[in-house]
Amino acid sequence: MDKLSQKLYDTDRRIRVSKDNEVLRIQRSIERTMLTILDRVKLRDTRLSFNLLKVGSYYDGLKIGFPDEFDFLAEMVDMKEGKDFIVRSTGFNGTKNLWKCSEGQPGRRKIQYVGNHLHCSDSQGGENWMKEIGKKKEPEYLIDCISVKNTFYDNVLAIFETLSQEDLPKYLQKGTTPTFIHGPAVTLEFIWNGRSLKNLTISVDITICMKVDNWRSCIDTFEWITDGSIIANTLRNTLDKDGFHLTPYISDKGHTCQWRVSTSYTEHVLMESFGYDSKLKIAIRCLKYKRDEHVTKIPEASDMADLADIIQFARLYTAVDDEQQLVTSYMIKTTALVTLGLLTRKRYNRMSLSVLYKYLTVRLYTSIKLGTLRMFFISDYKLRVPAFGEILPGFKSLVETIDEENVPNEDTFPDNSEDIEYFSDEVEFEFKYTNEMFRRIKRDIEMQYNFIWRNMYAF
Structure with a gap:
């Protein structure tokens, strides 16, 4: 391990x-x-x-x-x-x-x-x-x-x-x-x-x-999830029954x-199909815990580098409750459901806990950055997400908790075409390159953070 x-x-x-x-x-x-x-x-x-x-x-x-x-x-x-x-x-x-x-x-x-x-x-x-x-x-x-x-x-x-x-x-x-x-x-x-x-x-x-x-008449999940997805049969049976x-x-x-x-009851049945000690639930619980530690409240605009940035960035704070959770548990669960919709059982079984955790982090960050997080069950239902600048300090702190020495170097899957999986929405990247994508978002977060929160010339 x-x-x-x-x-x-x-x-x-x-x-x-x-x-x-x-x-x-x-x-x-x-x-x-x-x-x-x-x-x-x-x-x-x-x-x-x-x-x-x-x-x-x-x-x-x-x-x-x-x-x-x-x-x-x-x-x-x-x-x-x-x-x-x-x-x-x-x-x-x-x-x-x-x-x-x-x-x-x-x-x-x-x-x-x-x-x-x-x-x-x-x-x-x-x-x-x-x-x-x-x-x-x-x-x-x-x-x-x-x-x-x-x-x-x-x-x-x-x-x-x-x-x-x-x-x-x-x-x-x-x-x-x-x-x-x-x-x-x-x-x-x-x-x-x-x-x-x-x-x-x-x-x-x-x-x-x-x-x-x-x-x-309402749910269109089966129009985009992977054929043979690990949750496809359970999802269809649950919707037909309930x-x-x-x-x-x-x-x-x-x-x-x-x-x-x-769809909370359907979500419950899907989650119930995975054991309490499954790597899926461990990854979600750990991500929620790290969210609570690092990505909780809107950061103070006074921490920004110069007055021009503050004036431009102040728009993000209009009518926002200071106690409002930036990244909700529903966003994390939706990210996990989308991931399960793209994974076959074979690929899920071969994925380590560390890769799954990093993958969820990558996808959550990317979908918030691009504003493309949607309800798992209704593709036209776009979820409200925080402004990208708001999450940068928290995500910077979160990803820094993972040391490079703790990131396995090996790819998730062997290099053959049948194991390659592409995303069709936010950005095209492969499950097998999750480790590299995680390193990339760490660099991206550092660059964006320096630009918005420190000094636009820092990078």
Whole structure:
């Protein structure tokens, strides 16, 4: 084993969430409590009948640190595509105008309601979910995601406030009042006081969603991934069985009827197909850890070399929260999924942990630099990334943690044409030359950093 791989293995053993009995007990306690809450929510509003789906970094096996975050989808079991609703583009404004509806925003959809049972729930005192469109003589309805989330939040809050200690598993207590300010999820807080872990604050995000079976109307991954990709069969089987989900799209622009495409459950199944000790998960956990160490906040403009650069670079800081994470865990996971889509099982098995880690770093840096990071499932859905200059100090520090002596010199694959793999988007380079590409981005980062942050004549 090369030195870098050994270093990554050692780091991972320190940072990953352990799977000891107490951690598993925390997991079971959270799941049991969420099922209790959802069962009681249904009694308050019959529209809110759910299937609880486990998603997020803990269940993906990518969580580092403590078991203090859990994520769930609350899938509405009584809402069936085709029977109760039809998925439309964001340009939809009634079937009379269907011929001129634009595709609208990638990664978002509207939901046209064609059933009849949701209208009857107003008598229960719940918020009306319907937004009328079309002509008054022939009304049609869209489902208002804000109203749906408000209803869900109000009911979860009411149940949460009535929970007594007898309703909760041993060692688990209620935390602060639930919130719903962070995107589509309702966030609950609990406190764990166990035998080893004391006063552990646990954040639980639960997001209401609707299942969509017709994934081919939205997802185009199979148009570009490698034939025989290591994840192709699992991906297709999961999409055929579970489809994808639509979650509320929370916008400050008044888009109350737009829903966001969510593939978090599909991502979970893909990640679950790799073992907890797999080199894929070790590489992702280590990259997240190094991200947390080095690429966290926007650097101070005052650190730049001269006033002209500061004035030009200040545009990058407009309306940006200082606490906003520059490189999100979703960017890292998306980079990993794209990589898996390009790798056959044979090539993955022959790739060392060190090469996979460096490859993910190279691709993440390159896609941010060129602004080409896209959702794995929808190629037209371009992800928001930080401005290139913002990540330079952090990435410079990150890549410097890898000493040249720890970088194996040998190529990843033997020199024959069948093992060559090209990228078709950001930049053409081969998996077999990952080590050389890593050295190149180290030089590129140094040059760009000197130009923007030190002195434009330094290089």
